[in-house]
Each structure stands twice: as structure tokens, then as C-alpha cells.
Amino acid sequence: MAMAQAQEITGYFNVRDFGAVGDGATRDTDAINAAIFAASESGGGTVYFPPGTYASFSIELKSQVDLHLSNGATLLAATPADESEGYAKPEPNIWGEKYQYQDFGHSHFRNSLLWGDNIHDITISGSGLIDGKGLWKGLYPPLGPAPSVNPGNKAIAIKGGRNITFRDFSIYRGGHFGILATAINNLTIDNLRIDTNRDGIDIDVCKNVRITNVVVNSPNDDAIVLKSSYVMGEAIATENVTISNSIVSGYAMGTMLDGTYQPMTGSAPDEDGPTGRIKLGTESNGGFKRITINNVIFDHSRGLALETVDGGIIEDVVATGLVMNQVSNSPIFIYNGARMRGPENTPVGAIRRVLISDVTVSHSDGRFPVIIQGLPESPVAQVTLKNMYLNMGGGLSQQDVLTQTSDLVSAFFALEEDAPRKSVFDVPVRREAYPEPSMFGLLPASGVYMRYAHDITLDNISMRLAEPDTRSVLVFDSVGDIELRDLSLPGNEKADQITVISSDNIELSTSTGKQQSLSAGEAEGFSGF
Template identity: 40%
Template structure:
């Protein structure tokens, strides 16, 4: 008996030892894997660095401490868990992912707390709005960084940041930029931007929501290789401004910005050099001009004369090139705008699959001008190779439908609009039809600066090689203006235009300086007038 028991004990002990050895090996392997994983995805909880998240305690020092600690270790995720974190300026650093968990809110501190960083030195001269010249006076900012991201389903509430450009008022008189002097204003603490990034590379901003974003919800200047995806913004001035940036994609965003532009590409002189904004894709986005806050609460209350659009310009010192905009909707805001007025070029632009409803002032606005808000401008503003297709616009303001205005000395060259259906609210009078619109010149490039146009659908002036195909215009109430009017066009191609007009009103009016007209499948176009134009041109 004792021998059998001893053998059994030995067998059990041997098996136990073997099992323990296997568990030991597996445990060691698990620890190594975990150690490696932890090294790659290190998370720094801001609460471990003193953040409270009660909405009353200033938590930005703790958030910055967590960012600094992560940066010292080569980077990682700075995690902001659920709670409300009252904050002044938060300083991003390279290789940092600032992650806002669901239920987390970064709340901008009131101005009187002096929690925002002072404005940095700036000496290039006031060639752009003052807010474009300063970045450090922001809720979240970074400069000369690589591999940065702001992610998560949390909320950034601008809170106490302001929407005004007070720095510009202190820096120089807004109307004095034509004769600027170098300036280095005393540092100011005026938090007026939610996110400001300058000269950063490899940037990701995804899934966050921004409310009450101040002058800019996002100001991105001189950055490249950026992705902005699935961002919701309900703000009181500019939404996303992309300035002098390259290789950037904006996708799946919802931007409500009644007080200014929704998604705006710019090309300022803020970096002290002429730099193109180029290789930009904007797709699957929604822009609107509802009253601030009513996008998020779902009531979507209209605000008269709201902006809220997608625009290129007006800041256009360096110019724009290789831009693609597609699959976007506009609602209760102004329409699409392409504006080059500061001596730069705007070229190689494709815009397609756009749906717009309830538009203020116009549906499509394409303009060049000679505002020349740039140092030592030596070239005219230029625009060429632009294609806009597959657009539906309804509820368009009677002021203007499609407006195309170049410079007499530098016509827009190579513009094609096709597959467009435009419905105007109508109401134009015979007096409106007799209006002779002034030249844009050096004025601010907005349709309301020129006013109501003498054609409700299409007005084009100073263009070379203009192609219009498969365009349908109509009105909701009777309009006594022609559907289309053309002046100083060199090379006009019209194909399948269906243009509604009131009884006794000409479908289209062609000035004597419209040359080389080709038209087909366009009922209502006066062939006799075209023939007369041709005879006059030959003389």
C-alpha cells in the first residue's frame, strides 16, 4: 500500500511540476508581449497628473504635465476620461495623441483667468487678418510638430474664447494694410481659437465635436499630410481654415458656422512667404448656417444672411492648386465660392456632386480681383482649369445664381460648368434687368458688394474658353430678368441649356464683345443675335 501511494504521489507531483513549468513559460511570454504592447501604446491619464474634471478647477496645467511626460518617453496617448476640464492653452507636442473619451469635455476658460498663452512675436507685416498671424493664444495649439493627433468622441467647448479679431484692431488699422510697417506688438492674452496648428506634419483630427469655437474652430497653417475626419462643429465664426497647407484630406465632417465660412481654404502671407495651398481633398461633408447650437440640438433654426459655406479665398496671396471637392451638401447658407484676389493663381480645381438648398446671395460665385493684399504684388490674380459638375441648387437668393467675374486685363481661362440644375426664388424686376454691375476692382470679393445682377441664372464677364453644358435654370416666382447674360467672353460654348424666362423676356443677352460663340441643343437662344455678334467681331 505504501509503495503504491508513494508512486501515485510521485506521479501527481511530476505532473504538477510539468504543468507549473508550462504555466511559468506562458506567463513569461505574456509578460513580454504585454511589456512590448505597453511600450507601443502607453496611455497617460490626465487625472494621474492632477486633473480634476469638475469644470471649476483649471486643469490645463495637469493636461500639459501629462503631455510633457508622454513626450519625454517618446510619445503616447494622453487620455482625457469623462468629466469637464476647464482649460487655458494646451500645448501639443510631437508623437502625442490627445484622446477625449466619451463624456469628456475640454472647456475654454474665461478671459479674465488669463489662462491662454500670450501672442507670439510677429514681424512680417499685416498682410492678412490679425488672427491668422498668431497661434499661441489658442485653447489647443502646436508648432513645428510631427505625428500629432486629436481623437475621440469627446467634446471641445470653446467656452470663454472670443470670436473677435481684437488683435488686428490693436496691431493696425484694418484699412491700412496697403502701406504696412513691420510690427511687433506687445504680447496679448486673447484666446480666440479652439485648435491652431502651424508648420506641423502628419496630423490626424478625428471624431471630436467642437462647439462655440471662437474666431477659428481649427486654424491649420503651413501643415502637410493631414487628415480631418468625422468632425462635428457647431460654432460662431470660421469652422475649418486650411491655410498654405499641402496633402490634406477633409472627410465626413458636419460644420455649422452661421457667422463665417464653414470649410475655407486660404493662402495668406502669414508664414512670411508666398506658399500655395495644394493637393487638398474635401469629400462627404455637410456645411450649414443655422443659428449656433441648433445643429447639435437638432432644431436647425435658420439665421438670416448666414455664411457657413465652402470657399477658396479670400486670402489668396500664394494661390491654390490641385483641389478636389466632392459629395458635399450646403443648407441655409451661402453657396460655393472660388475667390482669387491677392495676386495668386487658382488652378486645376474639380468640384462635383454638390447639393444645395436655401441659399443666401448666390449658388456659385467665381471671381478674380485686384485687392492685392500681399507684399510687392507683381502678377494679376489668375484662375484657370476649373471644372464644376453635377450640382443641384434650390431656394437660391434672387440676388445672383451663378456669377463668374474675371479681370478685364486677366480673364478667367478654361472654365467648364456642366450638369447643373438651379432654382431661384425669383422676383426680379425690369429695373433689375437694366442694372449695369460695377467691376469688382480692389473691393472685397463678395456678391453683396456688387448687389443684384441683371440675370437671375448665369452672369459671366471677362472669361476665356467658357463652357456651359446641360444646365437648367428656373424660378419659383416670376422673374423679369433674362436667365443668362454674357459680356467680354472670348470663346463661349453652350450645349443643352434649358433656361426658363418670363413671357417677353430674352432667354440670354450677349454683349457685343462676346466672340466665337458655339451653341447647340439650347432652345431660346437668339440665333440672330449670335449672328449679329459674329458680324461685329469680323469688322
């Protein structure tokens, strides 16, 4: 009683005082939950984890109760030994289970190591570690079956709330998602290190989010991803989000935290190269508004992806100060599609008012140019790419594009085509497919491929190819009102350095004063740039 009174006075609740052993084997679930409950009942406080390894199943977070993982403390996601133990059962969610508007991972929260429902004013902090050893990576057959009948799915999952902060700790092998934050207003994520097997940080239908000073390594899935699913029973935008001063990568899991940064062996489960990128989408019912991304390094990963495929609108996005190295697919992928996983009769989405500037790209996979692709009825619009050094891989030919051989094309995304392509510019639209740069197979451009877009500006962009390439550098298909300013392109001796198809009002100007207006019906090549 005296100990409990002292804790209530100080607001400090040591999990060992509630029976936690911290030996890595004893199940400390009940003790940890008891400490959190005691802090909540006393009006709030901090639950403290001293050095030790605390094996646990589902832990319920409560409002105004902080968790602090001291240096040397590990919160370990335990592996259920049999049916008598395990994580909390996933709560019902009609939008995922019946209508399948989003996948299993986005539909359920309680089957996680740490979970909260409509909570406010909490912080998880400290220089300790969350180890998701016993967590399942999700409904994804290439990553294996569930390890038990009561599996855990995520390291941290919160649905609904406000004023949430995650600071200073590390996550290792975080399950389906290291952090899934859903419907939170005022979320701060600062100085985390996440080295995981699937998504690192997922931000879904949240507002006023700040992600700063994080390092996220995720070879098999996205590092930081913004989503706007239908999990709350309506289309809600993710808005007012900043991502800054961070590093994302796709090295072998565990080698970021141990400092060795080893390349992953083989490919990601989707048969493409390492993932580890920043992405908007795929779940995109509500869209994305007022997003900034600045001072971020992409290392041994895919590039920046802005995707809407479920009817949401992407608007007012600024990304600046990006450095990309060893890019395993398109450095920039801007895509409006029509998967339309949501209520019937939802109109297609849109992308507008996007600025991406001050970008360097090196050692980029030559199969993938920068891609800007919209829909005929909803072209990508009002996009500017400015001040970029793009060192693309090159190394392919027009014949490669015609033949689409299996050693160069992902069978996971690029569906088998019914007949050989009639020309290198005969690119399938695949409007209902899952969005990924490899969905189109090999493209006819080595630098930029643009289709169904208007009011686009490319300004002060210098491109180089690491290997000779016979494809056009830039390809414009079904676009209009395009401004090309001060471009430095390889292959100025080629007759088709730039190819224009079914497009008009492409205005080109150079620093030397050269000006030219490009337009064409059938594919026509232009050179000298």
C-alpha cells in the same frame, strides 16, 4: 513613481493622474500640459481625458503625443477671471502686424486653447467635445470686444508640421477658427462635428489634405475654407486637397449639435444671409492647386466660392456631386479680383481649369445668380459647368437693378454708388473690394452673370425661376469663346432671355440640333432658348 513608470510602459497618460480635476471650474491647464510633457519625454504616447469637464487655458501640443477625448469628456476653454490668468500671448508675426498681409487670426497661434508649432505625428481623437466658451471670436467689431486682457482666439491652431490627424470629436463655439491648420503636410480631418460662431475649418498653405465625413455648421462665417496667406513670409500654394462626403450649413449656432437645426435670426455680421459654405480664399497670395470637392450638401448656407484677390492662381479644381438647399447668395461664385494684400508689384492672379458638375440647387435667393467674374487683364478661363439643376429664386425686375434700393442691397459689401446706374448692365467692377457676391449690388441676370471670361462651357444645365423675373436669364459681358450646350432656360418668350454685351464667339447648340452664334457690341437680347 510606480504610477509614472506604469504610464511610461503602457504609453497611456491619464490627465487625472497629473492633477486634473475635471469639474468645469478648477483650472486644469497645468495638469494637462504636465501629462503631455511626460508623454513627450517618454518618447510619445496618448494623453487620455476620462469623462469630466476640463477647464483650461493654452495647451501646447507636442510631436508623437496623441490626445484622446473619451465619451463624456469636455475640454472647456476657460474664461479668464482677471489679469492674473489667461491664454498664452500671441507670438510676433511681422507679416500680419507690420505689413498687414493677413488678419490677426491668421497671424498668431499660441493664443489658442490647443496650439502646436512645427510638430509631427499627432492625433486628436475620441467622441468627446471641445467647448470654446471662453474664446474670443476675433477682431470683428460686430461680434463684440475681447472678453479679457489675455483672451484665447481659436480652439485648435497648428503652424508647421506633418502627419496630423483630427478624428471623431466635436467642437462647439470654436472662437475665431475652430481649426486653423497652417503649413502642414499630410493632414487628415475625419468625422468631426463642428458647430461654431465663425470659421469651422481653415486650411492655410497646407499640402496633401483630406477632409472627409465632417458636419460643419457656421452661420456667421465659412464652414470649410482654404486659404493661402503670406503668414510664412512667402507666397505658398495650398495644394492637393480633397473635401468629400460632408455637410456644411448656416443654422443657428448650437442647433446642429443638439439636432434641432433652427434657422439663425437676423443676418450674419456682414449683413448677408447665413454663411456656412465652402470657400477658396479670401487670403490668396499663394493660390490653390489640385483641389477636389465631392459629395457635399450645402444646407441653409451660401454657395461654393472660388476667389483669388491677392495674386494667387486657382487651377485644377474639380467639384462634383453638390446638393444645395436654401442658398443665401450665389450658388457658384468664381471671382478673380485685385485686392492685392501682399508685397508691392505682385501681378494679379488667375483662374483656370475648373470643372463643376452634377449640382442641384433649390430655394436660392433670387438676388444672386451664378457669377463668373474676372479682370480685363486676367479673365477667368477654362471653366466648365455641367449637369446642373438650378432652381433660382427670381422675383426681381430690371427696375430693381436700376434703383438698387437699400432693402435689397447689402450696405456692408455693395458700396454706395456715386450716381444712379445708366442702364441695368452698368455694373461696377470694384476690382479692389472684398470679394462677395453682394459686392456688385443687384445684377441684371437671374440665372448666370459672366464678365471678363473666355473659354467657358455651360453644358446640360436646366434653370427654373420660383417667381417671375424681368431680368435676362443669362448675361455675357466682355467674354469670348463661350460654349452653351443643351440649356433649358425659363422665359423663352422674352426678347432678352440672353443678353450679350461687348462679346463674341458665343456658340449655342441644343439637343434638337439648333445652333446659333451670338455676338454683340452694345447690349443685345436673344431669345428662344
